[in-house]
Amino acid sequence: MPRDPKYDILFEPIQLGPKTLKNRFYQVPHCIGAGSEKPGMQAYHRGMKAEGGWGACCTEYCSIHPESDDTSRVSARIWDEGDVRNLAAMCDRLHQFGALAGIELWYGGPHAPCMETRATPRGPSQIASDFELNIFPRYMDQDDIDTVQQMYVDAAIRAREAGFDIIYVYGAHAYLPFQFLSPFYNRRTDKYGGSFENRARFWRESLEKVREAVGDDCAIASRFAVDHLLGPISIQVGEDGARFVEYCDDLVDLWDFTVGDIAEWGQNAGPSRFFEENHEKPYTGQIKAGNHTNKPVVGVGRITNPDTMVAIISSGQFDIIGAARPSISDPFLPQKIDEGRLDDIRECIGCNQCISRWEIGGPPMVCTQNATAGEEYRRGWHPEKFHPAANREKSVLVVGAGPAGMECAMVLGKREMSAVHLVDASKEIGGCVNWISQLGHSDGKDNLFRGSARGLGEWKRIVNYRQIQLDKLSNVEVHPGSRLSAAEVLEYGAEIVIIATGCHFATDGMNAATHTPIEGADTSLDWQLTPDEVVGETKRVGQRVLVLENEGYFMGASVAQKLAGEGHAVTLVTQAAEIAHYMDYTLEAPMLHRDLERLGVGIHTYTMLEKIEPGVCHGYDVWNPAHKEQFEVDTVVLCTARISDDALYRELKADKGRLEAEGIEGLYVIGDASAPRMIVDSIFDGHRLAREIDSPHPEMPLPFIRERRLWGDSTNEDFRAQLLNTVDVV
Amino acid sequence: MKIVVPVKQVAALDDEFELLDDGSGVDPDFLELDLNEWDAFSLEAALQLREATGDGEVVVVTVGDDDADEALRGCLARGADRALRIWDESLDGADPLAVARVLAAGVERERPDLVLCGVQSSDAVNGATGVALAGYLQMPHVAVVKQLDFDVAQSAATVKRELEGGLVEVLRVRTPALLTIQTGINEPRYANLRAIKQAREKPLEVSSPGELGLDADLVAAAAGSRRRELKHPERGEGAEMIDGSPSEVAARIVEIVRERMSG
Numbered sequence A: 001m002p003r004d005p006k007y008d009i010l011f012e013p014i015q016l017g018p019k020t021l022k023n024r025f026y027q028v029p030h031c032i033g034a035g036s037e038k039p040g041m042q043a044y045h046r047g048m049k050a051e052g053g054w055g056a057c058c059t060e061y062c063s064i065h066p067e068s069d070d071t072s073r074v075s076a077r078i079w080d081e082g083d084v085r086n087l088a089a090m091c092d093r094l095h096q097f098g099a100l101a102g103i104e105l106w107y108g109g110p111h112a113p114c115m116e117t118r119a120t121p122r123g124p125s126q127i128a129s130d131f132e133l134n135i136f137p138r139y140m141d142q143d144d145i146d147t148v149q150q151m152y153v154d155a156a157i158r159a160r161e162a163g164f165d166i167i168y169v170y171g172a173h174a175y176l177p178f179q180f181l182s183p184f185y186n187r188r189t190d191k192y193g194g195s196f197e198n199r200a201r202f203w204r205e206s207l208e209k210v211r212e213a214v215g216d217d218c219a220i221a222s223r224f225a226v227d228h229l230l231g232p233i234s235i236q237v238g239e240d241g242a243r244f245v246e247y248c249d250d251l252v253d254l255w256d257f258t259v260g261d262i263a264e265w266g267q268n269a270g271p272s273r274f275f276e277e278n279h280e281k282p283y284t285g286q287i288k289a290g291n292h293t294n295k296p297v298v299g300v301g302r303i304t305n306p307d308t309m310v311a312i313i314s315s316g317q318f319d320i321i322g323a324a325r326p327s328i329s330d331p332f333l334p335q336k337i338d339e340g341r342l343d344d345i346r347e348c349i350g351c352n353q354c355i356s357r358w359e360i361g362g363p364p365m366v367c368t369q370n371a372t373a374g375e376e377y378r379r380g381w382h383p384e385k386f387h388p389a390a391n392r393e394k395s396v397l398v399v400g401a402g403p404a405g406m407e408c409a410m411v412l413g414k415r416e417m418s419a420v421h422l423v424d425a426s427k428e429i430g431g432c433v434n435w436i437s438q439l440g441h442s443d444g445k446d447n448l449f450r451g452s453a454r455g456l457g458e459w460k461r462i463v464n465y466r467q468i469q470l471d472k473l474s475n476v477e478v479h480p481g482s483r484l485s486a487a488e489v490l491e492y493g494a495e496i497v498i499i500a501t502g503c504h505f506a507t508d509g510m511n512a513a514t515h516t517p518i519e520g521a522d523t524s525l526d527w528q529l530t531p532d533e534v535v536g537e538t539k540r541v542g543q544r545v546l547v548l549e550n551e552g553y554f555m556g557a558s559v560a561q562k563l564a565g566e567g568h569a570v571t572l573v574t575q576a577a578e579i580a581h582y583m584d585y586t587l588e589a590p591m592l593h594r595d596l597e598r599l600g601v602g603i604h605t606y607t608m609l610e611k612i613e614p615g616v617c618h619g620y621d622v623w624n625p626a627h628k629e630q631f632e633v634d635t636v637v638l639c640t641a642r643i644s645d646d647a648l649y650r651e652l653k654a655d656k657g658r659l660e661a662e663g664i665e666g667l668y669v670i671g672d673a674s675a676p677r678m679i680v681d682s683i684f685d686g687h688r689l690a691r692e693i694d695s696p697h698p699e700m701p702l703p704f705i706r707e708r709r710l711w712g713d714s715t716n717e718d719f720r721a722q723l724l725n726t727v728d729v730v
Numbered sequence B: 001m002k003i004v005v006p007v008k009q010v011a012a013l014d015d016e017f018e019l020l021d022d023g024s025g026v027d028p029d030f031l032e033l034d035l036n037e038w039d040a041f042s043l044e045a046a047l048q049l050r051e052a053t054g055d056g057e058v059v060v061v062t063v064g065d066d067d068a069d070e071a072l073r074g075c076l077a078r079g080a081d082r083a084l085r086i087w088d089e090s091l092d093g094a095d096p097l098a099v100a101r102v103l104a105a106g107v108e109r110e111r112p113d114l115v116l117c118g119v120q121s122s123d124a125v126n127g128a129t130g131v132a133l134a135g136y137l138q139m140p141h142v143a144v145v146k147q148l149d150f151d152v153a154q155s156a157a158t159v160k161r162e163l164e165g166g167l168v169e170v171l172r173v174r175t176p177a178l179l180t181i182q183t184g185i186n187e188p189r190y191a192n193l194r195a196i197k198q199a200r201e202k203p204l205e206v207s208s209p210g211e212l213g214l215d216a217d218l219v220a221a222a223a224g225s226r227r228r229e230l231k232h233p234e235r236g237e238g239a240e241m242i243d244g245s246p247s248e249v250a251a252r253i254v255e256i257v258r259e260r261m262s263g
Helices: A005-011 A039-051 A081-096 A142-162 A176-181 A196-214 A237-251 A281-289 A306-314 A325-329 A333-338 A353-360 A403-414 A457-472 A486-490 A531-536 A554-565 A589-598 A647-654 A656-661 A679-691 A716-725 B037-053 B066-078 B096-110 B129-137 B193-199 B216-222 B246-262
Strands: A014-016 A019-021 A025-027 A056-063 A100-106 A166-170 A219-225 A254-258 A297-299 A320-323 A395-399 A419-423 A476-479 A496-499 A503-505 A544-549 A569-573 A602-604 A607-613 A616-621 A624-632 A635-639 A642-644 A666-669 B002-006 B009-013 B031-035 B057-063 B082-086 B114-118 B141-151 B156-162 B168-174 B177-181 B204-207
Touching: A005 A306, A005 A333, A039 A056, A039 A081, A056 A081, A056 A166, A081 A100, A081 A142, A100 A142, A100 A219, A142 A166, A142 A196, A166 A196, A176 A196, A196 A219, A196 A237, A219 A237, A237 A281, A254 A281, A281 A297, A306 A320, A320 A325, A395 A403, A395 B193, A403 A419, A403 A457, A403 A476, A403 A679, A419 B193, A457 A476, A457 A679, A486 A647, A496 A647, A503 A531, A531 A554, A531 A635, A544 A554, A554 A569, A554 A589, A554 A635, A569 A607, A647 A656, A647 A666, B002 B037, B002 B096, B002 B129, B009 B066, B031 B037, B031 B066, B037 B057, B037 B066, B037 B114, B037 B141, B037 B177, B057 B066, B057 B096, B066 B082, B066 B193, B066 B204, B082 B096, B096 B129, B096 B216, B114 B129, B129 B141, B129 B177, B141 B168, B156 B177, B168 B177
Parallel strands: A025 A056, A025 A320, A056 A100, A100 A166, A166 A219, A219 A254, A254 A297, A297 A320, A395 A419, A395 A496, A419 A476, A496 A666, A544 A569, A544 A635, A569 A602, B002 B057, B002 B114, B057 B082, B082 B204, B114 B177, B141 B177
Antiparallel strands: A014 A019, A503 A642, A607 A616, A616 A624, B009 B031, B141 B156, B156 B168
16 A cells, blocks of 8 residues: 555655755664674664664664773774774665664763773763762863863764764763753863853864764764753753754754653653653754754654654654654554555554663663564564464464464464464453553553653553454464363364463462462452452452562552552552662653652552451561561552463373374463563563474574674674574574 | 355455446455354354254355355354355346345255344345345245244244344244344354364355256346446535634634524
8 A cells, every 4th residue: 555645744855964864764872782792683673674664773872982881781882993893784784775874972971880991981070970879980171071072083983984874972861961061960160161151062062073073974963852851950941952952053964852861761761651652842842943953853752653753743843753662663664654554563662671671781672562673683583574484384273362372373374374373261362461551550640740640551552563463364363252171272173282371460479579478368358459350340449458569560569550549548568679670670660659659659668578467467677577567458469479370281281192192293382371471571482482483393492693702713604503593584 | 953054255345445447346356255244143043053952954055156165164164064155157246136046046955944144244234135035935034133042842933033122022933934143142153273174074065056946037037136336425515615714714604504594
């Protein structure tokens, strides 16, 4: 189907200094865990987006010198010729598809702890980082300033050599140039501190020098947080924010606008539970609206809806649609709009799992919606292309249509298996997503800071996308409302059986903290609930509720939010140092804490329950069990252990003779039914099995390419043997 | 007990579609073929009756070209015992009365106790074939059945029809009879993979009106109508686009309302 003409505006080229951006789709710099040291992953991940129609793709933040070292988090680096060579692979791959390559030159100052290089970061004033622990910069005198500016110039020249088209002087997220600009970091009294012009001087001079060095050949860009969101003590869009854009407008070919800083960058990479699409508009939208720039502007806001994109460009908010997360979730988003295939768009759900892995430091990026993200090179997976399976004459039964089962059936369908039946006991497919997406509470009220309580509703996109794809596959049948016994599975007539029956919550308080049940815990009682029962409304919830959360992710806090939002007095108890620790990594934690505060939720950390009785829970301090605390409550919600629903799998597996007699050649278990896990990992598990269903031992993942240096040899040949082992080499 | 279930392979439209240039129908590229939704319920009713009575046979019959085999195989997979497809190129574009006349020849040959049709087909929505078939068979019929209880000893069915205003009409009908079955009467089963594979081996007979002793003229004479043209409705006149500022638009709307009210 041809493109709807109303989207033509998204496909108009635009000039960025000496370079032409072929359309308005722009992958802004974002981390993936590749940097310069996994060049294959870097080149193939960005290249996949170029193939999918993005007009430009950028590196993640790219260190210009060893004294800007963010280890253990993974940045790119352009320190030497080796880095030039590795990053050139990414440029070449992008250029093959007609996309521009951008590099975000980065000097972190005190936000870069230099744990690998052991170097000393320099900064405008000697104030410890508000992001790192106990990292102080060295005060920069004029020599230091000249030295660091020369680092930018040298890095820019190397970047040009690598083949980059767009070269950033990166100051957003409160890295060095912004530290000079903001009085929050800059307490200098020399010509680099005090007045606006003095504070802007470092950034302006750096831009001038980089432009002088490479500006004839490359587009010069700057990423700038137009508002620090800290009020008058730092940069505000209506004051120095707009002023800075005007002041440096002559030096850039492209502005890339954000808000906030790195210490709470969830204000920029806003999670869906608090921020809606295009949520930065109140800040970043002011620049063009106020005629503060004559240069092209790119901005973000987890924009996945083509109509929003058109509105943004035609209203003059931005000239170019920037995306990090939407481009991870769907590298082919531009092409799908171009081809009129809007219902094939795999929309980002705003869970920020991608970000969590960078925050953890080290692991490659993952994506809940797109299981192939980060696997383009090492596993050879393509998000839109699927090789017909070598054993495609086989028919497959997938039992359980939760995240793992839906994904597995969809990929098996796309791999042209002769017949795939996806059967689920519930009336609707989607499994746990159907009730989880009702958590987090969505009273829509304003958060204490900004954003609002929107709940986890956008997570339902996990189901929506797969349901639409499954409907389109003529070799896949979906049968909800049908609970299969082992006998029925055996007689089903499938040669391959995949069990994806999910998991349930412990009913007796069994938990990861004590590895034992809790005395008195029994969710068969009408006043004790598992989290899914909070949504199910089969049990009446009393006025005073205690939520025990031993999971460390979203469940306990989201249940607390929902119940407190409905007017219950909620006490949230965890054995850990903080509630929902993993939500620090997904950047949801700061907003979550504000929301729980708004809702009046009482939080008790380092606290565990030893006994539950009607009307009272007996708690103790984990560091001093003699220190007891009693909680008088009417209802208890136990977010404790999850347990695989694997009885069907175990029963089938127990009788190998019968499996053989019934013609079942393969029996596999995936997702929570195999071991409870996060949704992102369930979907990966289902995808992985389907991708490798024709491998010699589908239950065992095939080896993937490990980008490592082999002792005594470091040519690309090192990886050839592993490369040949993968199923779907691009 | 022998039950015949006449079914139809219907065409569902894609979200966007084009008509054939000659106006004879929708471009088949934009159609997705499937078993008529109502027929899934009539087939299920037949299968349940066969299972309840412990023996008998369910025969599905359709009038259609070989595209319709897929629908018949689907019925066989769900549990029908045999299938009969009747076709002749002269039947292309046949109206419900002509189809009913052809079906009648097939059903008469089977001499069933019950004929269970769907109330209507989702593509043509005439709701005529079932009752017309009863007419040709000279069988008693009940249309739009929401509940069906069969009394084997009496060879009679007690059926409920839902009428306007929430009224329920209860009828008792002796076999042989024809019922048209409404959706929601049961929960149609699906076929597992083994049944789908086994259905490939079940008998699917292809016949023609001639082979069933039906004269082509008789079929032609039965037809009550023919489709002359399928087209999008013409855009009506009388719409007035009102331009101007919101207050100007509002003033014009007030003016129009006053004109109409006084007129």
